[in-house]
Amino acid sequence: MRSDSLGFDLTDEQRLIALSVRDFAQARLAPGAAARDRDGTFPLEFIPELAGLGLLAMKVPVEEGGAGADNVSYALAMQAVATACASTTVILASSNLASKILSDYGTAAQKERWLVPYAAGRLGPASFALSEPGAGSDAAALRATAILDGNHYVLDGSKMWITSGAHAGFHIVFAKSDPAAGSRGIDCFVVERGTPGLTVGKEEEKMGQRASGTVALYFDRCRIPRENRIGPERGGYGIALSALGGGRVGIAALCLGIGEAALEEGRRYVHERAVFGKPLADFQNTQFVFADCRMDLDAAWLLMLRAARVLDKKERGASESSMAKLFASEALGRVVDRMVQVHGGYGYSKEYAVERHYRDARVTRIYEGTSEIQRLVIARDVLG
Numbered sequence: 001m002r003s004d005s006l007g008f009d010l011t012d013e014q015r016l017i018a019l020s021v022r023d024f025a026q027a028r029l030a031p032g033a034a035a036r037d038r039d040g041t042f043p044l045e046f047i048p049e050l051a052g053l054g055l056l057a058m059k060v061p062v063e064e065g066g067a068g069a070d071n072v073s074y075a076l077a078m079q080a081v082a083t084a085c086a087s088t089t090v091i092l093a094s095s096n097l098a099s100k101i102l103s104d105y106g107t108a109a110q111k112e113r114w115l116v117p118y119a120a121g122r123l124g125p126a127s128f129a130l131s132e133p134g135a136g137s138d139a140a141a142l143r144a145t146a147i148l149d150g151n152h153y154v155l156d157g158s159k160m161w162i163t164s165g166a167h168a169g170f171h172i173v174f175a176k177s178d179p180a181a182g183s184r185g186i187d188c189f190v191v192e193r194g195t196p197g198l199t200v201g202k203e204e205e206k207m208g209q210r211a212s213g214t215v216a217l218y219f220d221r222c223r224i225p226r227e228n229r230i231g232p233e234r235g236g237y238g239i240a241l242s243a244l245g246g247g248r249v250g251i252a253a254l255c256l257g258i259g260e261a262a263l264e265e266g267r268r269y270v271h272e273r274a275v276f277g278k279p280l281a282d283f284q285n286t287q288f289v290f291a292d293c294r295m296d297l298d299a300a301w302l303l304m305l306r307a308a309r310v311l312d313k314k315e316r317g318a319s320e321s322s323m324a325k326l327f328a329s330e331a332l333g334r335v336v337d338r339m340v341q342v343h344g345g346y347g348y349s350k351e352y353a354v355e356r357h358y359r360d361a362r363v364t365r366i367y368e369g370t371s372e373i374q375r376l377v378i379a380r381d382v383l384g
């Protein structure tokens, strides 16, 4: 969290959330982050505690079991978690996408059945399953089908890159009930863990964020009750787009958390490491690097806060969210690269946390919409 001197007054509640989540993350998540990354261990043991802090359903109203937090608090909390563990943050980001969809579009019965026990930590994390092997940026090209058969939908097809997919208590799945209708033929469903016809693929061996449990999901004549459809019939595409608009603020926050952690590693190192008879920090070249990093992260922070505030005012905010995510992820790329550089050879070693931050950073320019897709969203707003 940066101070009010950046021009944004945070409320006492927002400040308190940021500080308490940061304390939790540093105490509980930071110590094992490197080992979980090395072994690809999903942080399942922390889910009850994360739920206890309201972090699985932050933007869900209290009456529905959530934390009732605003978008600014959500962003500050995600940033705080990411200073300790990027994998846990992306798990929370997709879980919050799923819970927000249930809250915004679910019926009272659906919320009672899934949202309330999930927010209390009884169902594990949740997943958001939109991408497929052949459809990522072009989500409307998805090929999974959900054909109505009496009181059931029959799901067939596959999803790819699904964060938390092996551990989620339920998945928010997008599939076409009218394949000929393109984006207008997409529906949104809850598919519970263990539903016959759903199988979970093996975990992807990833470059970074290695503890986030990324898997494929396969649907083979998977029958789900009609009551599991979320929102209006054929309204799935709109649900996915609006959820991602809000979610991108969370990814900007994740970038800021990784960036702050990398900067802190670098700051410590350049004071300790002496070359040519003086600390690295005494070289003007080093000082300029840190000035550029600070500027990058502060600019990203301001864009993130602006996007969160636009969403809190219930304005559309797609362009602001895209700018925040795009700028923060690209700024993060510059920051982690510079911080590896100031470490010299040690920055290339797994002995130093900056190596993990460097790997964790790269995917932020890819998921929840690539940098190119963010530019398309922004350009549409500018050019009409």
Ligand SMILES: Cc1cc2nc3c(=O)[nH]c(=O)nc-3n(C[C@H](O)[C@H](O)[C@H](O)COP(=O)(O)OP(=O)(O)OC[C@H]3O[C@@H](n4cnc5c(N)ncnc54)[C@H](O)[C@@H]3O)c2cc1C
Pocket (backbone or CB within 6 Å): 094, 127, 128, 129, 130, 131, 133, 134, 135, 136, 137, 138, 160, 161, 162, 163, 164, 206, 209, 214, 363, 366, 367, 368, 369, 370, 371, 372, 373
């Ligand atoms: C670690 C990880 C976790 C993920 N978690 C999830 C998850 O939980 N749920 C989920 O649904 N998905 C998830 N994803 C999927 C992610 O959202 C997609 O990978 C992403 O949207 C890009 O899609 P793609 O991989 O199919 O790339 P493609 O869409 O094939 O893009 C390839 C390249 O072409 C560019 N490109 C595409 N279209 C255009 C265009 N119109 N103009 C210019 N350039 C273009 C892209 O920017 C990119 O550089 C995850 C991915 C990763 C790597």
